[in-house]
Amino acid sequence: MLLDVLTGFIQELRSAGVPVSMVEAIDATDGLRHTDLADREAFKATLGATLVKNVRHLDAFETAFEVFFAHHRPELETGGDSSSQDKLQQPAGHEGRPGGGGDGDLDELLEALFQALLSENLSALRALVRQAVDDLAGIEPGRPVGGTYYLYRTLRRLGVDGLLDRLLESSAEAGRSDLEERLIREEYEERIEQLREEIRDEIRRRLVADRGREAVAKTLRKPLLEDVDLMHASRADLAQLEQVINPLTRKLAARLAHKRRLRRSGRLDFRRTVRRSLSTGGVPIEPQFRAPHPIKPEIFLLCDISGSMATFARFTLQFMYAMSSQFSKVRSFAFIDALDEITSFLEVGSDFPHALDRISSEAEVVWIDGHSDYGRSLDQFWARFGAHLTRRSTVIITGDARNNYRDLNSEVVSEMLAVSRAVYWLNPEPEAYWDTGDSVMNTYAKHCTGAYEVRNLRQLEAFVEEIALPPIGRVARPMPHEPGPGRFWRR
């Protein structure tokens, strides 16, 4: 029985995109042998430790776990840890938990909820939540929904926002410092948040009972962070993405540095070799080489920040910001229908939200109407900064190449490529949309070293893997490659 649920659970994780290997599935089963199955938290810890090996996948795991093992929840008899056990021992009685399905008075329910929140009585809270969902959610059997609708209906009818004010009022005390006030407020907000989560979980339990685990899990399935579409990412997604960008740029930095180190110059350091040979009786066992001359890659980032690109631009700017902390020579430029350098705004030490404000208020990126004009912007870049490009510069342009039917100036890109190491174009649109409407991607792509579809983090990571630069001098042009995923054209 448990094994069946477990297989289903693993299946669900895989469908959500979490890679679970056979070995890991076996580990999980082994692990469960050493786990107290009545203890839900221990059970969860075991599955988490054996099946999920990436922080980014923990959210997907949480959701799937809630759906699949909702019934394992200790209702009243067992407690996860000793502290909540204490709270569980002295519950309900005088809280007067009203009978199960009855048409309990809303005010009475609210009052009981308020008391439970105030005293942090978890079991009473859960019982009340069950009743609230019974009375207020109005769950209609069979409807294929994820439960958000029911959640908001319950919350609205309960008037949860009023609860916070009541909590604050009831605990108000004269002569308390501002700091203390603030802490208390935050703690109550957290309790309300907990109430929200309890209600959400309760609704999910009902849905699972109604439609089965697999179906509910499927409606709740969200793309993993690395698959979130950057063009349409929500604010919460963006915030999470920001946290994984730093590792990515460090990886890029490490890759570039690694390539640099791998290239041993091959020149023998005679003095050090002889010196070393003294410890082996004059036999030069370990020849010493001169350290290769470090090459510092210079990166020029050109970013379209027009309206249609707003979400993506925020992401690329964040990427630029992270890059500038890793590389000594990163220069950033923003454009819409004019181009301006924004390197100084993104300097190390400045903070990102502030930098964003400054870019939108101070950078001169609008010329006439604030619609993207790639031709003019690239031309401007070439005229003003072209002289700075050298054989060690890499130019990365990000944008959807929707030029509003204006002049292309695509030969400028060729000229840029001729003097620099490489020119890459990252496009957040699906490849299938390129060259539709006013997109002129393929025209530009012909003049670039490579054009890549970068719609999500996974593709950006793939790009970073690819960009490992060939040593200067030996290979003047990038080597022809096998066509890979997301790449459209490579010269």
Next chain:
Amino acid sequence: MITFAAPGEVKVALGEAKYLADDRIAQVVYLAERLGKPVLIEGPAGVGKTELAKALAVVHDRRLIRLQCYEGLDESKALYEWNYKKQLLRIQADQGSDWGQLEEDIFSEDYLLTRPLLEAITTEESVVLLIDEIDRVEVETEALLLEVLSEFQVSIPELGTLQAKSQPLVLLTSNNTRELSEALKRRCLFLYIGYPTVDREKEILLARVEGVTDHLAEQVARIVRSIRSFDLKKAPSVSESIDWARTLLALGVAEIEATDVVDTLHVLLKYQTDIERVAKDLEI
């Protein structure tokens, strides 16, 4: 070596070693010992990843062998190296003797310089092996660890395979600066340690900071939690809140006021922009 009968015992034992584990940590550690698998620990800096290994060494009264990873770490520094100088001396001293015999002699364990990984599996008593900041080594180097981690053995071409005399308890930590290889992850249990809850942080402060009052520890824990909710470059970690509690004690603060927080923010936060932001917000 003690074997634990239940995760609860792990928690208690760790508590005695002044490491306040939560149930999840205790469960994973318990599993690791039962299944004989390494644990890969991830989480923000300063939440006690390395401390856990140290505490476990204390609990089991075992030696802690630590391999600090860095870029450029290679076989000769992580696994073993032949002591070629000693070999050379031997060859010179034994000139004229039978080469076959000599070769066998100079490629024996006497001429092997053990490095942390080899040492961890060849010592008689079992040890706790801590591989710190594994994400710093290159992907290629990671492969060196695989044999040790899954089979607890090291293969040396000239010598054959050295089996572990006793199985070490292995912990790996990572700050997640890069994605570790699938092969490595598959062999490990995964444990994410985030920031502790207010209650647990208070317990940690009480255990770690000498002379701190219950009230002060609670205040520190609550304020630190509040500061973590800001959008910061680097949120204060547990080790920083411990430092902060010590600072406040040294300053003789019994009741924390907003001004005390602002004055000592530099202990908690390491970026000027972060300090300014929190200070501005607290002063209103």
